[in-house]
Amino acid sequence: MANSGRLDARARGAVLDHLAGTEFDVLVIGGGVTGAGTALDAASRGLRVALVEARDLASGTSSRSSKLIHGGLRYLEQFDFKLVSEALRERDLLVSRLAPHLVKPVSFLYPLHRKVLERPYVGAGLVLYDALEGTKRPVPYHRHMTVRGALRIAPALKSSGLAGALLYYDAQTDDARYTLTVARTAAAHGAVMATRASARELLRGEDGVRVVGARVHDEESGRDIDVRARRVVVCAGVWTDLVHQAGGIKAGYRVRMSKGVHIVVPYDAIRSDTGIILRTEKSVLFIIPWGQRWIVGTTDTDWTGDRAEPTATGKDIDYILEHANRVLVRPLTRADVIGVYAGLRPLIAADENTPTTKLSREHVVDVPVPGLASIAGGKFTTYRLMARDVIDAAVADFDRWVPASVTDQLPLLGADGLAAASAEAGRLAEDYDVPCETVEHLLERYGTLAEEVLELTRTSPDLARPLAEGHPYLGAEVAYAVTHEGALHVEDVLVRRVRLFLETGEAGAEAAGPVATIMGDLLGWDSGRRAAEIGRYLELAEADTRALKELASADGPHAVMGGPAAVASGAARTG
Numbered sequence: 001m002a003n004s005g006r007l008d009a010r011a012r013g014a015v016l017d018h019l020a021g022t023e024f025d026v027l028v029i030g031g032g033v034t035g036a037g038t039a040l041d042a043a044s045r046g047l048r049v050a051l052v053e054a055r056d057l058a059s060g061t062s063s064r065s066s067k068l069i070h071g072g073l074r075y076l077e078q079f080d081f082k083l084v085s086e087a088l089r090e091r092d093l094l095v096s097r098l099a100p101h102l103v104k105p106v107s108f109l110y111p112l113h114r115k116v117l118e119r120p121y122v123g124a125g126l127v128l129y130d131a132l133e134g135t136k137r138p139v140p141y142h143r144h145m146t147v148r149g150a151l152r153i154a155p156a157l158k159s160s161g162l163a164g165a166l167l168y169y170d171a172q173t174d175d176a177r178y179t180l181t182v183a184r185t186a187a188a189h190g191a192v193m194a195t196r197a198s199a200r201e202l203l204r205g206e207d208g209v210r211v212v213g214a215r216v217h218d219e220e221s222g223r224d225i226d227v228r229a230r231r232v233v234v235c236a237g238v239w240t241d242l243v244h245q246a247g248g249i250k251a252g253y254r255v256r257m258s259k260g261v262h263i264v265v266p267y268d269a270i271r272s273d274t275g276i277i278l279r280t281e282k283s284v285l286f287i288i289p290w291g292q293r294w295i296v297g298t299t300d301t302d303w304t305g306d307r308a309e310p311t312a313t314g315k316d317i318d319y320i321l322e323h324a325n326r327v328l329v330r331p332l333t334r335a336d337v338i339g340v341y342a343g344l345r346p347l348i349a350a351d352e353n354t355p356t357t358k359l360s361r362e363h364v365v366d367v368p369v370p371g372l373a374s375i376a377g378g379k380f381t382t383y384r385l386m387a388r389d390v391i392d393a394a395v396a397d398f399d400r401w402v403p404a405s406v407t408d409q410l411p412l413l414g415a416d417g418l419a420a421a422s423a424e425a426g427r428l429a430e431d432y433d434v435p436c437e438t439v440e441h442l443l444e445r446y447g448t449l450a451e452e453v454l455e456l457t458r459t460s461p462d463l464a465r466p467l468a469e470g471h472p473y474l475g476a477e478v479a480y481a482v483t484h485e486g487a488l489h490v491e492d493v494l495v496r497r498v499r500l501f502l503e504t505g506e507a508g509a510e511a512a513g514p515v516a517t518i519m520g521d522l523l524g525w526d527s528g529r530r531a532a533e534i535g536r537y538l539e540l541a542e543a544d545t546r547a548l549k550e551l552a553s554a555d556g557p558h559a560v561m562g563g564p565a566a567v568a569s570g571a572a573r574t575g
Ligand SMILES: Cc1cc2nc3c(=O)[nH]c(=O)nc-3n(C[C@H](O)[C@H](O)[C@H](O)COP(=O)(O)OP(=O)(O)OC[C@H]3O[C@@H](n4cnc5c(N)ncnc54)[C@H](O)[C@@H]3O)c2cc1C
Pocket: 029, 030, 031, 032, 033, 034, 035, 052, 053, 054, 055, 056, 057, 058, 059, 060, 061, 062, 063, 064, 065, 066, 067, 068, 069, 070, 197, 198, 199, 200, 235, 236, 237, 238, 239, 243, 258, 259, 260, 261, 298, 342, 343, 344, 345, 346, 376, 377, 378, 379, 380, 381, 382
């Protein structure tokens, strides 16, 4: 039976005591979308589940993706039909049933530049893409467009050389919020979760072989806790090899890190009513609508540096600008860039010589020793299937029957009753004395839980005010982030819960003070702690802003994003 899935930061001490005092069926290491999905899969099969995350939920790759829930048109060229059709089925399930509040259809225009062969080639690809999805479709079929039609919906395109276009549909989501919602849904099914709690060692049973839990370090207090579990499941993304090494495990696969960079530009920099997809020499480039912004990316290069804070270089930015500008009539410049973020794909390593663009996006599950299962690879879109597969493997030799996965029938928190909640938006706006747009904004982010956020404004009307001029986020969302979404620091709120870090030119700096006040009142911070939290965030924001300014003024192609301060304080943007 589900509860309300609260991750209350004020109850963290009790959560850690619970972790120390219970033997769980499954301990999940890692709180990205794979770990959160795995916790949900296991908890909804009736297992007792714990999850530990070394930093914040979604602080790794799961907040730094292109934010597309898609089949991946480009994988058709690699003949990866299984991956594409599985991902398309997942996309449709999320859009229509499991998370319609969070996953929305988005259109992409594919401009054609060669009159003869390109249209039938890409058109055939899109026929296949649509066919792999099946006949019940929550997103429309692709369409062929003339030059005039293409320019009407995307005046930003250069007309010279344009031979027409194809319009097709995929879906998009706020990846960090999605991950958080999966984690909360797992908590609603009984999973116990702690963030800033890192698994440092694996515990072995009496035989010295079987894994029976993990020694977990509380990054906030320095306390070590032994968390005992009958199965440990590693969902640590690009950290997977490190977790295996720390536990003395020789796994059947290794992870290769591939860096992907995106830039964020203002909405008026590109005049288009649709996203745009372009072919590049090795892959594709997306121009993706993101509220009042565009996200443009991505790159695909090997990375061997810091896993926690991959940095973008001037060369990455120039690559993106150069390719986007091949089709844009008003070229983007470095001065248009208001944000940059870099993420690392946890790809399954083949041989070292294979380019990362050619590595499969399929996932691999391994059970290298009794008591331990691990998973890596895959895509955000297929996290639910990954979770199912790794739990199937983990419990294959369980001493009692474990039901099959039920997550294909399990809407995430906020999804059930969405149509009625949307229809009631006007009444909610009246009841809580807020503009209708505020209710719509909350419905898109919290679904039917929007009323829980609004309810906080009854006792504290100040919380109904926006956090930053010209942005829809409310003070109530900060309070909710603490009481329901486990936010422990100002950074957790501004980078991953409300995303002002990504969406404002000053990385949300003006909101740091108000956020610290709301959080401090709830978490009992004294003035020193409030100042420290604000200082830490401003350092992050300043380093980021400085890096962007350096970028705008640099003319060489190799300027490094983020000066030494940015690198030292780990200021690479989290998307
Ligand atoms: C640039 C880019 C664009 C992408 N675009 C898309 C897209 O549009 N669509 C799509 O479907 N996929 C996309 N992907 C892929 C997708 O983002 C990833 O497959 C997915 O987010 C990986 O999630 P994860 O949970 O496996 O890893 P992560 O999100 O990295 O989570 C791993 C977590 O484990 C934690 N951890 C590590 N070690 C420990 C430890 N010892 N103890 C506790 N916790 C630990 C980390 O802190 C981290 O939070 C993209 C990836 C990139 C890089």
